Structure formats: C-alpha cells, structure tokens
Amino acid sequence: MGVAVSGWRLARAVSVTGQLGVVSGTAIGVVLARRLQDGDPGGNMRRALASFPDQAVASRILERYFRADGRQGDRPYRAVPVPRWRSNRQFLELTVAGSFTEVFLAKEGHTGQVGINLLEKIQMPTLPALYGAMLAGVDWVLMGAGIPVHIPPALTELAAHRPATIPLTVTGAESSDDFQLHFDPAATIATTGASLPVPRFLAIVSSNVLAAHLARSEEGRPWGFVVERPTAGGHNAPPRGRLTLSEHGEPVYGPRDEIDLAQLRELGLPFWLAGGYGNPQRLREAQEHGACGVQVGTAFALCEESGLAPELKARAREQAAHGILEVRTDPSASPTGYPFKVARLAGTAANPLADPARRRRRCDLGYLTVPYRRESGQLGYRCPAEPEDDYVSKGGDPADIDGRLCLCNGLMAAAGMPQSRTGSGVEPPLLTLGDDIHGVLAALSPDGRPYHAADVVSHLLAG
Numbered sequence: 001m002g003v004a005v006s007g008w009r010l011a012r013a014v015s016v017t018g019q020l021g022v023v024s025g026t027a028i029g030v031v032l033a034r035r036l037q038d039g040d041p042g043g044n045m046r047r048a049l050a051s052f053p054d055q056a057v058a059s060r061i062l063e064r065y066f067r068a069d070g071r072q073g074d075r076p077y078r079a080v081p082v083p084r085w086r087s088n089r090q091f092l093e094l095t096v097a098g099s100f101t102e103v104f105l106a107k108e109g110h111t112g113q114v115g116i117n118l119l120e121k122i123q124m125p126t127l128p129a130l131y132g133a134m135l136a137g138v139d140w141v142l143m144g145a146g147i148p149v150h151i152p153p154a155l156t157e158l159a160a161h162r163p164a165t166i167p168l169t170v171t172g173a174e175s176s177d178d179f180q181l182h183f184d185p186a187a188t189i190a191t192t193g194a195s196l197p198v199p200r201f202l203a204i205v206s207s208n209v210l211a212a213h214l215a216r217s218e219e220g221r222p223w224g225f226v227v228e229r230p231t232a233g234g235h236n237a238p239p240r241g242r243l244t245l246s247e248h249g250e251p252v253y254g255p256r257d258e259i260d261l262a263q264l265r266e267l268g269l270p271f272w273l274a275g276g277y278g279n280p281q282r283l284r285e286a287q288e289h290g291a292c293g294v295q296v297g298t299a300f301a302l303c304e305e306s307g308l309a310p311e312l313k314a315r316a317r318e319q320a321a322h323g324i325l326e327v328r329t330d331p332s333a334s335p336t337g338y339p340f341k342v343a344r345l346a347g348t349a350a351n352p353l354a355d356p357a358r359r360r361r362r363c364d365l366g367y368l369t370v371p372y373r374r375e376s377g378q379l380g381y382r383c384p385a386e387p388e389d390d391y392v393s394k395g396g397d398p399a400d401i402d403g404r405l406c407l408c409n410g411l412m413a414a415a416g417m418p419q420s421r422t423g424s425g426v427e428p429p430l431l432t433l434g435d436d437i438h439g440v441l442a443a444l445s446p447d448g449r450p451y452h453a454a455d456v457v458s459h460l461l462a463g
C-alpha cells in the first residue's frame with residue numbers, strides 16, 4: 001500500500017513508453033481533496049474535473065475543497081468523510097471523482113493503456129473507486145491483499161451503470177448477518193453515457209492455492225495474475241505456517257512461500273512476476289518461466305515522476321547511493337497485521353531512533369479500520385493504530401496494538417500532503433520500498449542523482 005506514489009504523472013510517463021502505467025486508487029478521495037486545498041498547481045485537478053460527467057458533483061467538490069491560494073502556512077487540511085459500510089454521499093462523490101481524475105490525467109494525450117490498483121482489504125471505497133476509474137476509461141484493474149473473487153462480476157455491472165454489490169467482511173458477524181457493500185452509480189452520479197468498456201482484471205497473488213481458487217471460479221476468474229514475492233515493496237503476504245522472526249525481528253520466509261511457477265502455468269492464464277524484478281536479467285528470467293513480463297514498484301518509486309515528496313525521494317536516493325538505506329520487513333507496523341516494508345529514514349515514522357509513542361495516536365482517515373459487529377448488531381469501526389483506549393473499548397485485543405503505525409497519515413505525508421494539527425505538529429511520513437532498493441539504484445542512480453520513469457523502462461528492456 002502506497003498513497004499517490006504511483007500517481008497520474010508516473011502512470012502516464014510509463015504508459016507513453018508503451019508499458020502499462022498503473023495509478024494507485026488507495027485513499028484517492030483524500031488525495032483529490034488535499035491537492036485542491038494546496039491550490040491545484042498547474043490546474044490539473046480542475047482540468048480533469050471539467051471533464052467529469054456530472055458537473056454538479058464537480059462543482060460541489062471544488063466549492064468544498066479548492067483553495068486558490070493553497071493553505072496558509074501549516075493550516076490543517078479540511079476533514080474528509082471516513083469510509084463506512086453505508087458511506088455518505090460526500091464520500092461517494094469524492095471517491096468517484098478522485099479515481100476519475102487520476103485515471104483521466106494518466107490517460108491524457110496518448111493512446112497507451114492505464115490500470116488502477118486497489119487493495120481488497122480496503123473494502124468500503126472499492127465500488128465507487130472502480131466506477132470513477134471506469135468513467136475515465138481505465139483499461140486494467142489490479143487488486144491484491146485479499147481474495148478478490150467478487151470483483152469481476154462487479155466490473156460487469158458497473159460498466160452498464162448498474163448497481164453492484166460485494167460482501168463486506170465484518171469481525172464477529174453472525175451467520176444470520178448479511179453485510180453487503182452496495183453501490184448504485186445512478187444514485188450518485190448523473191451519467192447519460194452508453195455502457196463503459198469492462199477493464200481487464202488482474203488478481204495479485206502470492207500462493208498457488210489462491211491462484212487456483214480464483215482460476216476455478218466461474219464468475220470471479222481473473223484475466224490473469226500478478227505474482228508477488230515477499231521482497232516486494234508495500235505489504236507482503238505473511239509467511240505460511242507459524243510466524244518465525246529472524247534475529248532482526250523480521251518474518252522468516254522459506255521454500256513453502258515460493259510460488260510454483262510450473263503449477264501456475266498449468267492454470268493457463270497470463271501472469272506477471274513482482275518483487276525484486278527491477279532489472280533486465282530478472283525480466284528475462286521471468287519470461288523464460290512463462291511470464292508475460294514483470295511488475296516493478298521500487299525502481300519507479302524514487303524516479304522524478306513518482307508522487308513521493310521530492311525531499312524524501314532525494315534523501316532516500318542519496319542514502320541508498322551510500323549503501324546506508326535500510327529496508328525492513330516490519331511484522332507489526334501495518335494495522336492490517338500483514339508484514340509491511342518500511343525504509344528506515346531519519347525524520348520518518350519508521351526512523352529506528354524515533355519513539356513511535358511521540359506521535360499522538362489518532363484515527364481521522366480511517367481507510368484501514370475494520371468493521372466489527374457490536375452486541376446490538378450495529379457496526380462499529382476500529383483500527384489497532386488508533387488511540388489504545390478507544391481500540392480496547394471497542395473490543396479490540398490489546399495484543400494487537402504494539403508497534404502499529406498509522407499508515408493512512410504516514411503515507412499521505414510521504415506523498416507530500418501531511419496533516420498538520422494545532423498543538424501536535426505535522427504528521428511524519430512513512431516510506432515503503434522493496435528489499436532490492438540497492439540493486440535497483442546501483443543501476444539507475446549510483447550517485448543518488450535524479451532519474452526518470454523512461455530510464456527505468458529502457459534499463460529493464462536493455463537486456
């Protein structure tokens with residue numbers, strides 16, 4: 001999970017080279033709201049919103065969030081509605097418009113293909129985010145961190161502007177409960193258009209079992225797979241079996257975590273490999289194993305077009321060039337409980353010398369909250385990175401709390417849009433990168449100097 005790192009600029013730069021550029025759809029409504037509050041330099045958000053099919057929605061968003069002069073000093077960003085089972089109109093409109101804007105800009109001025117990436121685990125914004133991307137003509141949808149078996153049928157419904165439904169996972173739900181996420185496009189956005197093309201769907205998997213399960217599904221069969229190894233940046237699948245930690249406190253992966261590519265090939269669906277494939281030798285190797293290609297994150301994250309805050313990017317490149325940038329697979333940082341890769345840079349939430357307790361816990365973006373069933377049968381929402389007392393009072397296990405970082409705020413800050421609050425300062429950024437950061441930069445930026453997305457693509461294809 002990254003927020004706006006693979007933003008429209010990076011996806012566009014990759015797409016114009018003839019490869020598939022992918023925008024991140026995570027917290028995309030917040031990204032749009034904050035860019036508008038920062039004055040929308042260059043007018044890109046407003047240009048995209050001018051093409052949004054429902055101009056009344058676009059106007060409401062501009063009125064609410066656009067500040068021509070940006071925020072004054074460290075004034076806080078305006079609060080945005082948090083995701084809920086039955087999200088309010090404002091949330092739905094902002095999410096549809098957010099992913100529309102991102103895909104619209106990534107596709108602007110060329111004929112290349114663009115995809116959008118969403119995490120299955122972040123369920124509540126999924127349908128409006130997909131619909132907004134489809135209104136902008138997204139060509140591919142990529143989804144991991146869960147079992148995305150309900151997505152292909154939802155894409156078919158949304159393409160016809162029909163209501164779509166996916167199940168909501170609720171902790172403590174009883175067998176008689178029926179928590180579904182329902183999104184009716186026509187109730188949110190006025191569109192008069194014909195049916196939209198159905199994007200191709202790639203499921204991101206880390207095991208043969210999940211790949212086989214999805215491939216067997218009649219309705220939920222993906223077009224293909226991205227197979228992600230635990231060296232990849234962002235979240236990683238946990239190791240199979242009992243969790244063992246190394247002497248450095250990192251999850252230990254073994255042969256059982258290796259995907260069997262021969263078995264995968266037998267499923268007969270196209271696949272791409274990810275996790276440490278950011279060089280020409282590994283690309284060739286992947287192709288020799290029958291892959292169509294590779295998915296690369298780390299090499300692009302530090303290029304000029306990525307959405308990471310320029311200062312953070314430059315520091316990460318410099319430290320990597322000196323061989324001192326440490327990337328750690330943290331078993332407890334992510335509220336999801338999945339291992340999460342953190343770059344241990346000074347001034348970030350993952351600085352080894354920082355005391356995480358110094359950041360006052362709060363949960364105001366809420367993308368990783370988990371819905372749980374209260375005794376009354378109503379839904380509550382909790383996140384192990386929220387204030388401890390709140391989490392426990394909502395029935396959360398105190399054992400879940402230790403070491404959790406607020407990914408929502410940390411990743412927004414890494415994308416240059418940190419919340420600032422009177423009295424408690426500015427949210428520190430959190431940077432995720434893959435294990436192969438040194439290998440990647442040795443080829444692309446041995447001296448720490450800037451490089452471009454096109455350099456990454458030509459390096460990969462040079463072999």
Ligand SMILES: Cc1cc2nc3c(=O)[nH]c(=O)nc-3n(C[C@H](O)[C@H](O)[C@H](O)COP(=O)(O)O)c2cc1C
Pocket residue numbers: 001002003005024026117118119143144204228231232233234235274275276277278295296297298299301432433434435436
């Ligand atoms: C900064 C960053 C953010 C990422 N964000 C996401 C994300 O939001 N969703 C996702 O499925 N994968 C995400 N990834 C993983 C990439 O999509 C890709 O699979 C991975 O980076 C490939 O391995 P590599 O890092 O060795 O290139 C992210 C990776 C990085 C480095």
